[in-house]
Amino acid sequence: MELNERAELDTSQANDLGRGGGSGGGGIGIPIPGGGGRGGIIGIVVAVLVALLGGGFGLNAMTNGDEGGQAGGGDLDQVCSTANPDRLDDARCRNLLYVNSIQAYWQTAYPELGNGKYEPTDTNFFQAAVNTGCGQADSGVGPFYCPADKQVYIDLSFYDELASRFGAKGEFAQPYVLAHEYGHHIQNLLGTNAKAGQGDQSGPKSASVRLELQADCYAGAWAKHSTESKDKTGREPLFKSITQADISEAVQAAEAIGDDSIQERSGGRVNPDQFTHGTSEQRQRWFQQGYDQGDPKTCDTFGTDQL
Numbered sequence: 001m002e003l004n005e006r007a008e009l010d011t012s013q014a015n016d017l018g019r020g021g022g023s024g025g026g027g028i029g030i031p032i033p034g035g036g037g038r039g040g041i042i043g044i045v046v047a048v049l050v051a052l053l054g055g056g057f058g059l060n061a062m063t064n065g066d067e068g069g070q071a072g073g074g075d076l077d078q079v080c081s082t083a084n085p086d087r088l089d090d091a092r093c094r095n096l097l098y099v100n101s102i103q104a105y106w107q108t109a110y111p112e113l114g115n116g117k118y119e120p121t122d123t124n125f126f127q128a129a130v131n132t133g134c135g136q137a138d139s140g141v142g143p144f145y146c147p148a149d150k151q152v153y154i155d156l157s158f159y160d161e162l163a164s165r166f167g168a169k170g171e172f173a174q175p176y177v178l179a180h181e182y183g184h185h186i187q188n189l190l191g192t193n194a195k196a197g198q199g200d201q202s203g204p205k206s207a208s209v210r211l212e213l214q215a216d217c218y219a220g221a222w223a224k225h226s227t228e229s230k231d232k233t234g235r236e237p238l239f240k241s242i243t244q245a246d247i248s249e250a251v252q253a254a255e256a257i258g259d260d261s262i263q264e265r266s267g268g269r270v271n272p273d274q275f276t277h278g279t280s281e282q283r284q285r286w287f288q289q290g291y292d293q294g295d296p297k298t299c300d301t302f303g304t305d306q307l
């Protein structure tokens with residue numbers, strides 16, 4: 001994968017909330033209990049809530065992420081400006097570039113789904129904990145989409161977890177994660193997740209699994225078209241190239257976070273009744289389906305028995 005050094009990033013699509021940021025608070029700190037005891041419980045509650053809403057990334061078995069210190073709350077306008085020659089070394093700017101690409105794709109692809117225009121939304125970078133329209137969340141829940149405020153939330157230290165604990169080390173795992181979360185935004189705009197909310201929330205053929213596999217397929221559809229996406233000037237591509245190795249990294253990430261793999265890793269038996277996101281094999285296959293077809297209309301996980 002090669003990012004375009006000359007691309008101008010649209011910083012209006014992301015916010016850096018820093019530590020304890022919140023949509024309502026404007027930087028007012030959230031009391032985070034020391035040691036993480038109570039935070040853990042909150043984390044689990046939010047994980048369940050997010051899983052029910054179809055927003056979580058499938059790491060509900062995770063414990064709290066470490067609260068490693070990175071600088072935060074910075075001004076993305078400055079940090080990610082073309083005037084900063086090192087900006088693409090900054091994880092926030094790289095992730096902003098991915099978000100720009102994903103939303104540029106949906107600007108074109110969403111109207112073809114026959115539901116009007118795409119409605120862009122922001123990604124919020126936070127550290128440790130965050131207030132959202134879906135309640136308070138901590139990093140332990142992994143990245144998620146909140147349908148109530150229609151925004152994506154991610155603690156970028158999640159990628160370290162993904163690499164160290166789940167073995168998904170490749171850089172392209174990152175845009176895959178974001179494209180999956182934007183897949184939930186698409187489902188929210190289409191009303192798919194509201195409908196799915198009335199179905200089963202766990203089990204191998206549950207509405208929850210169908211939503212998650214569809215979000216993986218949408219991520220694949222974006223990946224197929226990622227090199228076509230342009231920066232905010234409309235002139236420069238955001239990605240110069242994507243290779244087969246990048247796609248393999250996304251597939252590997254999808255494989256690493258299947259329900260069965262996570263259950264095994266956390267020392268339990270594989271219990272399909274508790275599946276919420278699909279197996280490793282299914283997550284890989286639906287991402288690949290989206291990538292091979294390059295068309296979100298082929299991501300109909302609700303209309304098939306062949307999940």
Ligand SMILES: [Zn+2]
Pocket residue numbers: 054055056057058180181184212215
């Ligand atoms: Zn998801």
